[in-house]
Amino acid sequence: MSQSALRYKNDAKRGIKYTLMITGASGTGKTTFINSLLDTNLLPHRYQPIGSSIDEPTLLSYIGDFNYHSREFNPLKEYNESTIAITSSKIEILDDDGSKILLNVIDTPGFGDNTDNEVCYTEIVSYLEQQFDHVLAEETRIRRDPKFEDTRVHICLYFLEPTGHGLREIDVECIKKMSKFVNVLPVISKSDSFTQTELQGFKKNILYDIKKFNVPIFEFNYDEDEDDLETIEENKLLRSLQPFAIMGSKEKYEIDGQLKFARKYPWGIIDIEESSDFIKLKNVLFGSHLQDFKDLTTNFLYENYRSEKLSSVTEKEEEKFNGDVSTAFDVNNPSLSNLAALTLDDKHKDIDLDNNSDKESIRTPSMKSTGSFSNGPRPDVKTSPYKEVRDSIKNENESIISSIKNSPRMPYSPEPSRNQLRTISETVPYVLKHERIISRQAKLQELEERSARELAIRAAALEKKAAELKRRERMLKGGGFGINIKKESTSTDLSSIINQSP
């Protein structure tokens, strides 16, 4: 039995943790699809009162005054830029063979609703990155949190609007940005708006666009030599179907004596399982490719991210301490890149962690305060507390990094290196976290600076005008008198200079 199969079995006993994300323009039937897929009311619909879904989703992050919990329809508020939120809902699914899947569905209500939709994908991408950071931070810690929950997203269903044309600008941008952190599987939603031929044309257009704009999506790859015939056949079929065309329904109707999810129109009833790729997608998501998605996320995407992140941290330090390049490449020297391996070796040695908790307690309040800043009302432009906070964080960060670097750089004595290691493992999570805060603060500050600059320019212009006016006024008043004064003053100046020079 191969190792992955063994792991799968182990996982199955405890329940497989599986995170699914759904994005795409609102009104493309994401909620309906998920609810039909799971056959429950997991997610609440837009404008549905609280309590209509089995569990209220937890709000993970949001931008703007998105009031997720009062979903009532208010025609007056519709004009406001509704923004984007990221929510998570958890559910357990029991499979036929007794395995359990702990499914976490990440929803992104409000995506694509704004006039300027750039904020949507930046928010989603930063959420995805944050999950990677959490895992990275946890990995480098010496004493790991047994309750730590891996929230990395394994698969993202991207709902394309059924335009019949092709990909839109936002689709291309968003998928490109997201694919660094997650497997993206584009699906055509509301496929009941296409006739057979139109759907084929639309699929062709999308595939063409994907190729043309180099959009990285999840592909059903197979190995001619290694995989068995069945897998190859299956993947070939799935590949030919991509992007899957799906639809969902809120209602069940009786078809051939069975109660099934279906859509009822005056011109006919559609069984969503029969008339779309619904079943195939379900199989892919919860059966054939579940492990593939997980493996790809942890082994490929996350590893890439990790090596990139860690090497960027070390590079920064190397730049700063250019003097001792020769030692930096020393094998025994604990740099951040071989940190994980070192931590693994050192893990079993018991290390006093008291220091640690102290540090944490010191640092957390400062972070909290920054958090409240970003949510709080916009403070006065002139004081710019963002900058102070940012600088303080930056300084702190730098001091942490430099303390790592400065702390005994003696590769041949084991004792300090262990100490050093501890500091590293403590600090890396903080550095990562702080970097994130810094980047956010930088964004805010940039905005502020821009407005400040504008104000300054305007003020300068006004002042100039005032000076001009004053000058003119004096000219008018003084007439020739002013010139006399000027002459006098210049002459005295000259004479004083002459007097001084010898």
Add this chain to the structure above:
Amino acid sequence: MVEPIGISSLPNQRYKIVTKTGGHLTLMVAGESGLGKTTFINTLFQTLLKQPLDNRSRHKRGIRSTTEIEIIRAELEEKNFKLRVNIIDTPGFGDNINNKNSWQPIVDFIDDQHDSFMRQEQQPLRHAKHDLRVHACLYFIRPTGHSLKPLDIETMKKLSTRVNLIPIIAKSDTLSPTETSEFKNRIRSVIEAQEIRIYTPPIELDDQASAEHAKQLIESMPFAIIGSEYEYDNGKGELVRGRKYPWGIAEVENETHSDFRKLRSLLLRTNLLDLILSTEELHFETYRTLRMENNDGSSDTQGGITTSRKLHNPKFKEEENALKKFFTDQVKAEEQRFRQWEQNIVNERNRLNADLDEIQQKVKTLDEQVKALQLKNKR
């Protein structure tokens, strides 16, 4: 029997004149791409007025597009009556990530037509007037089933003060009847709350039948429509326009399937004249009044206003700001680089100096050692 004087035949005379000269209608379709605007136009006039964009040309244009204005002219004839139709399409609207001000070209176009018509009126010779004033604007709403987006609201607000606005729900074959009525209700309440003035057919109190019809039309706003360029056999041996799905044919002209007939009735059969007249009397007049007041009656700034409006286009302003920002950033980065260089050079010098000192020190000690050795040797 007294012979009538002949006054009552006046309508007949008018009828003759009108049939000879023909009618004239300008229709605008606005809304995000992929909502079936082109298909709808072809469905409405039952001919292939406009070829749908094929994918190649779409790719040539690139994905980052701005709102464009396209005009299609056509002459339709029915029972010897000619109708000149101008269709104004707005491809590219709402296609981008940032759709701020993407409505500007549309609004500008409408204003420009009013402006040009006004100037033509002021000419001494004004027989051949070139009139492209938009009589009705169909705004296509995406069938999300939620409500209107901020972009829709903003655009509709801007349009509703300039033109007869008729909102329609596109591709309504993705919404079941209950979903459609829910969606319609939400849209209506948003339109009311946001004070968007949409076109409503006048209710003539002295004509029971037409009043009833107008009421029906008002009630079913915004119209949920389906468009199709093809005809299918509906099973009863009739050829109907519709969309053929594996689960049935959604018929365009079937009242239970879509509001297409109502919309056509509003646009062509009963309210065409009212649309034209209200454009003339209401929208054009408002524009004219505004312009005249602003101009103080002087006509020498004719070209001035259009150009100045173009300059104030917020899109350009944004671009300008972006460019400025880019420039300052670039300068900053360069400065930063130079500073870095300088720092590096200073560091290097210091290091070299230190090295030099060290070497001199060494030389000194060596010298002393040599001296010491020499002394020893001497001894």
